[in-house]
Amino acid sequence: MQTKRTVFHSRILPYFLLAPQLIITLIFFVWPAAQAIWQSFLRQDPFGLKVTFVWFANYTRLLDDPDYLNALGATFVFSVGVTVLSMGLSLMFAVAVNRLLRSGRFYTTLLVWPYAVAPAAAGLLWWFMFNPSVGIIPYLLSFLGYEWNHRLHTGDAIVLIIIAAAWKQISYNFLFFVAGLQSVPQSLTEAAAIDGAGPFKRFWTVVFPLLSPTTFFLAVINITYAMFDTFGIVDATTSGGPSQSTNILVYKVYADGFIGLNLGPSAAQSVILMLIVVVLTVVQFRWIERKVQY
């Protein structure tokens, strides 16, 4: 791994410099993670008196548990929904801003700030918009003959958290799409124009393919976001309901562990989540390596 070609010579100084980071990492990251892995192989009796080593029993039980499978399904629908909705809208905005010169900056300012809104706050904003008794959207939907109620209808609940989560992520995707669009050489679109391609054709045949690294990267980031950073949205709005329809994995770990106090199964869930993060991180870094080769 890279250093400078000449380095400072000191035997102890670098360890001092690394110490704070490493100590925190070991105490608050590595040790708890190791604990989670260890506990995922144990089971406590109901009185907390006896602990037995049960190998993979927590995992097999988890994978047979309809609630867990339901959570997996909800997470899948939620992640895909957030990713597609948020990236689609962002791409559209980014392409539009990229066509503009001066006013683009103005629109950008108005589009980027939801990034700063806390997930819980974003959840509450939309919870209010969709509130069945006072919300404006159920009011409008009632004219279409649809009676919105996310406290009763499972579909409504998941749509609500998808919209809230996607709304918050628009700014992030937008900024990366704008950066990606700006790195597409203008000479290429000019060449395509000379070749007789209209604006829409130019976008789909030249610009969009060149944007694919950004798109892929954002897809991974969005899935990661939807799976792990949306705890606040769920907790502040649906709390996993109704009938567990929005009980996504990261919420279920918390609910089972802290509220249900099922240590073994909760630890097994943690470990599965860690594996998912590892896979997503590896995929993301593969992408970075590929980008570097350009």
Added chain:
Amino acid sequence: MASIDVENVGKVYSGGVRAVTDIKLNIADGEFIVLVGPSGCGKSTLLRMVAGLETISEGEVKIGSRVVNNVEPADRDIAMVFQNYALYPHMTVYNNLAYGLKNRGTPKAEIDARVAEAARMLEITQYLERKPRALSGGQRQRVAMGRAIVRKPAAFLFDEPLSNLDAKLRVSMRGEIKRLQRRLGTTSIYVTHDQLEAMTLADRLVVLNGGQIEQIGAPLEVYHAPASTFVASFIGSPAMNLVKGELHGDKLAIGPAMIGLNGFAPTSGAVTVGVRAEDLRIARDDEEALPFRLEYTEELGAQRLIHGTVGDQQITAAVSPEIALSPEMRIAVDAKRLHFFSIDTGKRLPGHVPAEAKFAPVEPVL
């Protein structure tokens, strides 16, 4: 002021890669030494070992009478000018110059005086309060020089200091560096890959190749009596013609032609023959000559380079632009202008050394 002695120095990197082998070089106090060679020849590594930026794997380096192998760069009493100048971008010119003095605890009044003096010498006084990014390339170069001067070190180390400048500025800064060094009389080691820069600046040249010294000598010595085919082809522009020849007694055969050597043959059998382009001329009808097939010409103004072949070997000659050209010509050379090199080792074969190579370097009148 100090002499610098490099005694049997070698550098092996941690992967086992050898960059420099057994360098022996004694630099007199006040001397201007230029290390020259192609990229990867070890010249920068050698300089950086003298500076203390690379550890010395073998041998020792002495500055003055002190062995400095394990001395920090700051304590070696040297100053260095880098290729990209390495000016601290967030500091003003004044602070760039003063930083090294401050770190040494020099009193404020003396720092002021020294910076002012260096700035006057380099004509950058009016820029002292600017940041480096507000300066032109040439001005930055001067600041980098100034940073070295204010320290009044025992030696200046220059690592290709001019290669980031455009051609015209390079020529004028070259003169400036020479003038300053003469004036200050500070021992200097200067690294470059540009043979012209090396020729014009050096008291003595050190030609390096593959981590080893090919030749040490005054510029004209090296030019007129290159120690090897490598030096012959590296120093001088256009590069010296090097062709295969065969010595038969006092005769030299090059391709189909045979010319007499008037007693200058150093040996017999196959040799590499070197001849500078300017030592070739169009032959008179009555003398022995090489048949030359012209391929193309390059105009240099005062000279014309004619490129072509003798037999199947490439030859370049420099001739006066007035001379009429034809596709088939005869070119001649004085036998004492020929250089002979071993065909196996590339080393110069002992024998005649041109008189010009024995001249001492001309000291400028100060």
Added chain:
Amino acid sequence: MVENRPFLNFLTHLVLILGVLMVVFPVYLAFIASTHGPTDFMSGIVPLLPGDRFSANYGYLLGTGESTAGAPPFLLMLANSLVMAIMIAVGKIAISIISAFAIVYFRFPLRVPAFWLIFMTLMLPVEVRILPTYKVVADLGMLNSYSGLVIPVIASATATFLFRQFFLTVPEEMMEAARVDGAGPLKFFRDILLPLSRTNIAALFIIMFIYGWNQYLWPMLITTEPHYYTVVMGIKRLASVLDGDNQWNLVMAGVILAGLPPVLVIIFMQRLFVKGLVETEK
């Protein structure tokens, strides 16, 4: 390019105006709601124009709060959030920049393992190791304290990578020149490297400040004393209690108060924010 297509220009602005509406409208509505009294919602429809209860609602929340709902005065919670966010941002930057300095400017036996250890933190977000982390913090007696809010989350692989990348782009000669000028490692770090990193530090500070401000799960777990509550968790408590009473005016005022500081930071430091965001992911 010379291309004048009026329809396309119209479409561009239309798309963006709709986008801005979509982004802004929920917040507009929240703000409107926060200026009304509770009875204004009884009709079943949210009003679309501001009411007259702006100062009453905000004054009540800031000064008094809903202590029964587990939401102490917002001034306290805002102060807690501010302290926590600044401490997290400063802490992350401080420990990351010195780690990156060690990794780039020194060669020592455990360099590569140390780098990988830091890298691993990327793969262990707090959400996936909540219970054992909670236990560690409890065992260390850090529940209900600023140190408990801050220290467990200030290791940062992202920030370390960013500084590492940046240090690698600093010309080699900078450090060599400094060494020839007599600067040791710490002096070089203070005099040269730190000033050169100014923009990166500022950009990262914005990202990390937002991250710190928006912490939710962690403060919720480790604070049980209202004295340490932060505003983001406060609005959730407020919502879960007041929802039944239809006190949406107060809930939305809380949301606005909780969201405003980081949003203002982004709007006023947009250039640095964009730089920080785009570069931390590289």
